[in-house]
Amino acid sequence: MGATPAWPPRSAPRLFVGQEIAQGVPVTIEGTQAHYLLRVMRVGEGDTIILCDNVTGEWAARVIEAGKRNCMAEPVEKLREREEVPDFWLCAALLKKDRFDMVLEKATELGVARIQPVITRRCVADKLNMDRATTIVTEAAEQCARTALPEIAEPVKLEALLRDFPEDRLIFFADEMGGDPAAKAFAEHLPTAALLVGPEGGFDDAEREAIRDHVQSRPISLGPRILRGETAAIAATALWMGQAGDWS
Ligand code: SAH
Numbered sequence: 073m074g075a076t077p078a079w080p081p082r083s084a085p086r087l088f089v090g091q092e093i094a095q096g097v098p099v100t101i102e103g104t105q106a107h108y109l110l111r112v113m114r115v116g117e118g119d120t121i122i123l124c125d126n127v128t129g130e131w132a133a134r135v136i137e138a139g140k141r142n143c144m145a146e147p148v149e150k151l152r153e154r155e156e157v158p159d160f161w162l163c164a165a166l167l168k169k170d171r172f173d174m175v176l177e178k179a180t181e182l183g184v185a186r187i188q189p190v191i192t193r194r195c196v197a198d199k200l201n202m203d204r205a206t207t208i209v210t211e212a213a214e215q216c217a218r219t220a221l222p223e224i225a226e227p228v229k230l231e232a233l234l235r236d237f238p239e240d241r242l243i244f245f246a247d248e249m250g251g252d253p254a255a256k257a258f259a260e261h262l263p264t265a266a267l268l269v270g271p272e273g274g275f276d277d278a279e280r281e282a283i284r285d286h287v288q289s290r291p292i293s294l295g296p297r298i299l300r301g302e303t304a305a306i307a308a309t310a311l312w313m314g315q316a317g318d319w320s
Pocket residue numbers: 245246247248249250268269270271272273274275292293294295296297298299300301304305
């Protein structure tokens with residue numbers, strides 16, 4: 073007798089829903105999420121889907137109604153609690169749209185707690201479409217089976233970021249002009265951290281001075297080559313996750 077097949081099936085579609093999930097309380101799914109379930113994943117009544125709400129955790133739910141434009145699912149069993157999220161903030165200067173999209177998606181997969189877009193003097197972009205950013209982050213979280221969504225903050229100017237920065241964490245400043253080797257700096261295993269990465273044109277001298285003058289800033293080097301902003305953000309986040317995050 074083979075092992076009983078895993079339930080829910082690993083292929084079960086996974087969605088973040090806007091309402092808090094409770095056992096036996098049906099969840100209505102509509103709009104693009106319903107389209108994805110009904111048309112793309114061809115989900116029907118009786119099928120199992122996986123729902124997360126970024127609050128209680130991850131649930132197996134059974135589709136109890138499958139209409140043309142929406143469907144209803146009843147949470148059957150909680151599978152996992154909402155994950156413990158490594159307390160890492162990625163403060164990344166806005167980049168050109170598709171490159172910042174990559175930062176949003178990869179930072180979500182890597183497990184960050186918060187993405188803080190920063191506006192610096194050499195930023196090409198000066199605003200972020202928050203709805204679009206939320207969709208990218210949510211889809212990345214669904215794909216990598218996170219049970220928590222990273223927070224996406226509204227973009228702030230560098231000066232405001234430095235002025236209002238909370239005292240609970242260091243600001244690891246990825247400085248292409250040099251700093252401590254990142255692996256060494258991250259090995260302090262502090263439970264919280266923030267990483268600050270510049271835009272395509274880098275930080276200007278006044279910005280670099282202001283960042284270095286901040287009592288919580290720690291300049292770090294990401295090696296001898298000049299990385300693109302998205303590469304620096306993704307690589308340094310991965311390194312931190314390996315050293316001090318939840319990869320160990
Ligand atoms: N245009 C600038 C580089 C900007 S790279 C120049 O040519 O000098 C974009 C951002 O990635 C930088 O602001 C920095 O935050 C980060 N970065 C790139 N390479 C890095 C390195 N070797 N060490 C630390 N940070 C780096």
